Amino acid sequence: MRTSLVRSAGEALRRRASSSATPSLAPSAHTLRRSYGSESTPERKVAVLGAAGGIGQPLSLLMKLNPLVSRLSLYDIAGTPELRPMSATSTPVTGYASEEQLGLALEGSDVVIIPAGVPRKPGMTRDDLFNINAGIVKSLCTAIAKFCPHAIVNMISNPVNSTVPIAAEVFKKAGTYDEKKLFGVTTLDVLRAKTFYAGKAGSIPAATNVPVVGGHAGITILPLFSQATPASNLSTEDITALTKRTQDGGTEVVEAKAGKGSATLSMAYAGAIFADACLKGLNGVPDIVECSFVQSSVTELPFFASKVRLGKNGVEEVLGLGPLSDYEKEGLENLKPELRASIEKGIKFAREN
Ligand SMILES: NC(=O)c1ccc[n+]([C@@H]2O[C@H](COP(=O)([O-])OP(=O)(O)OC[C@H]3O[C@@H](n4cnc5c(N)ncnc54)[C@H](O)[C@@H]3O)[C@@H](O)[C@H]2O)c1
Numbered sequence: 545m546r547t548s549l550v551r552s553a554g555e556a557l558r559r560r561a562s563s564s565a566t567p568s569l570a571p572s573a574h575t576l577r578r579s580y581g582s583e584s585t586p587e588r589k590v591a592v593l594g595a596a597g598g599i600g601q602p603l604s605l606l607m608k609l610n611p612l613v614s615r616l617s618l619y620d621i622a623g624t625p626e627l628r629p630m631s632a633t634s635t636p637v638t639g640y641a642s643e644e645q646l647g648l649a650l651e652g653s654d655v656v657i658i659p660a661g662v663p664r665k666p667g668m669t670r671d672d673l674f675n676i677n678a679g680i681v682k683s684l685c686t687a688i689a690k691f692c693p694h695a696i697v698n699m700i701s702n703p704v705n706s707t708v709p710i711a712a713e714v715f716k717k718a719g720t721y722d723e724k725k726l727f728g729v730t731t732l733d734v735l736r737a738k739t740f741y742a743g744k745a746g747s748i749p750a751a752t753n754v755p756v757v758g759g760h761a762g763i764t765i766l767p768l769f770s771q772a773t774p775a776s777n778l779s780t781e782d783i784t785a786l787t788k789r790t791q792d793g794g795t796e797v798v799e800a801k802a803g804k805g806s807a808t809l810s811m812a813y814a815g816a817i818f819a820d821a822c823l824k825g826l827n828g829v830p831d832i833v834e835c836s837f838v839q840s841s842v843t844e845l846p847f848f849a850s851k852v853r854l855g856k857n858g859v860e861e862v863l864g865l866g867p868l869s870d871y872e873k874e875g876l877e878n879l880k881p882e883l884r885a886s887i888e889k890g891i892k893f894a895r896e897n
């Protein structure tokens with residue numbers, strides 16, 4: 545009963561999304577309960593780098609269950625023994641452990657998902673991870689440029705506001721950069737925004753949409769509740785509180801885990817949704833729209849998260865911001881200096897190292 549209610553609400557919103565000038569995120573895109581029966585499914589290899597980690601393990605499991613994935617390649621410097629038995633089923637799964645095997649792990653990949661790197665502990669910002677994760681991302685992207693230069697890259701490793709520009713610079717240096725194929729994964733921000741909004745507005749989370757733009761750290765995360773669907777007449781105080789909760793969603797988890805890392809299961813779910821959207825786009829499924837941190841001219845910043853239409857080549861169209869409330873306009877101006885600094889920090893690191 546609940547499932548059919550969710551499905552029909554999802555259908556109605558999806559129809560509305562595909563007929564409106566400014567496409568909205570398809571609500572059904574944020575559930576993994578879907579039928580793939582009528583969709584074409586070419587051979588697709590997906591590689592997960594950092595597959596043995598808190599995110600990597602459940603994310604690999606979810607990718608294993610995705611019928612659009614025909615080969616799954618799992619790489620982690622810590623080894624992937626726990627994941628190895630997954631290969632005893634129809635989708636071949638191969639685990640790789642040492643740097644010498646990274647080329648094999650990557651070769652022929654259509655989509656590479658990167659959750660490799662250290663997570664935060666209480667009291668840290670995402671930028672505090674830069675010193676360790678920048679080098680990890682740089683070396684993994686160097687290998688991607690060599691072994692699967694045409695793959696779509698889904699960057700999860702933090703600080704996303706800097707790791708995506710690092711990846712772009714590495715690919716530019718290697719002569720393989722295709723801005724249509726590099727994505728910072730911000731899907732968890734969208735999931736949080738719609739969950740918190742639905743709780744307040746009384747809507748069904750799976751049938752709720754909230755675009756989240758900007759970046760992926762603190763105030764650079766800007767949920768656009770004025771564009772939330774279904775619309776709701778929430779007070780200014782409610783919108784302010786929902787915005788802050790979305791911006792602090794990651795920190796809330798880091799503090800609750802009290803030193804045992806940051807969001808893992810919810811991120812695996814978010815990462816699986818985003819990778820699935822990329823695969824659908826690659827396979828030519830129309831009207832796949834997700835928020836993501838990409839090369840952008842939506843603002844004066846070179847990278848920015850906004851709604852993106854996915855297609856056979858990755859980014860098909862970076863969609864504009866749409867009408868903003870005064871509160872959102874102010875949030876947008878406030879986030880720019882921090883986001884710019886994080887982007888520049890990533891570019892500088894990649895150029896100098
Ligand atoms: N984008 C987002 O919304 C989002 C959400 C949650 C976490 N994160 C980030 O994801 C990253 C991973 O988080 P986690 O909780 O899975 O951490 P984790 O420590 O549990 O796992 C990271 C894994 O990466 C592996 N690794 C380290 N260096 C590697 C390398 N050079 N090659 C391959 N593997 C390598 C480690 O062995 C480990 O298994 C962190 O940077 C975290 O901040 C991002």
Ligand SMILES: O=C(O)C[C@H](O)C(=O)O
Pocket residue numbers: 663664670702732760793794795797798806807
């Ligand atoms: O908050 C973190 O450090 C991890 C991640 O970016 C998140 O948003 O959960």
